Amino acid sequence: MAPHTPRDSVGVALYRHEAIGAVLQVRGVDDGAPRLSVLLARRDHEPYAGRYALPSGPVEPEETLEAAVLxxxxxxxxxxxxxxxxxxGTRSDPGRDPAQRTIGTSYLGLVPTVAEPHLPERASWVAVDDLPELAFDHATVVAQAVTRLRAKLSYTNIGFALMPAEFTIAELREVYVAALGHDVAPTNLERVLTRRGQLVPTGEMSxxxxxxxxxxxxxxxxxxxxVITDPFAVLRPE
Incomplete structure (x- = not known):
């Protein structure tokens, strides 16, 4: 249970609001073992010192939530x-932070396969199906981010955010399979995305x-x- 929450002069509770970022990327495409991964950093202080956590921190008075998470x-x-x-979404369990009463607003971020950003020493990419024990309620944030991505791969064009600017259908399928967590036939994927007007041939050959x-x-x-391309669609396993 979090410690007693302080109040202002008229009795309104004062508590911390933090922004949490779950950044996902399909990694390992070049070596033939693509996996959906999330950016984590090992904490160096209490609470939960030594555990991995999502990038997060307080929202400053002059910031928007999006500015804070960025x-x-x-x-x-x-x-x-x-x-x-x-x-x-926003997380408000009174005991989610053992140090103090903290409201958390989480975000999903996506990075394309070709990006290889420099990470600080304590940060790393970890496959979402092989997570260590995470600090706070961050495991449920990761699960929510993965669920949101998988749903939107069916009814929006969000695949653009996972891919390089140009790609073959085989490369696209590898990323979709890793992100969805189940197999998708390349011919079916091309047919569905082309019918919805998402894919444009460049006229080039690989x-x-x-x-x-x-x-x-x-x-x-x-x-x-x-863009929402088919609000009722689901990309099902073959």
Whole structure:
């Protein structure tokens, strides 16, 4: 239980409000083992010293929530590399921070596969299906971020935020499979996204890969801002 919350002169509770960032990226595409991963940092002070946590910190009086989460993320990752940022929700369990009463507003951020931002010593990317024990309620924030991403991959064009500017269908499928957590047929993925007007062929062909094979058509996403393309769609396992 958090300590007693101080109050102002007229009895209104005074408590901390923090911004929390769950930044996701599909990593390992180049080595053939893509996994959806989240940016974590090991805490060096109590509470939960030594545990991993999401980038987070207090919202200053002159800041918006988005400005606060970007400031705290910037301490761990180059925020210029973020291709998408959206609010997930607000967490208000009175005991979520054992040090003091703290309201937390969480955000989902996405980084494309080609980005390799410099990380400080205590920060690292960790696969979302192999998380260590996290500080505070950050494990549930990660779960919410993954659920939100997977849902939006079905009914929006949010895949643009995970991909480089140009890609083949095979590369797109690898990222979708890792992000969704289940298999998707490349022909079905191309058909669905093309029918919704999300994919645009560039007219170029890829160079032959190291494993051989014929050159493949290169595509790009039509829009690089979030668009709802089919509000009732679900990309189901094959």
């Amino acid at each position: 400031r705290h993320l910037a301490q761990k990752v180059d925020v210029a590399g973020l291709t998408h940022l959206e609010q997930l 160079a032959p890969g190291t494993r051989g094979g014929r050159p493949a058509r290169v595509f790009r996403f039509r829009d690089h801002a979030l």
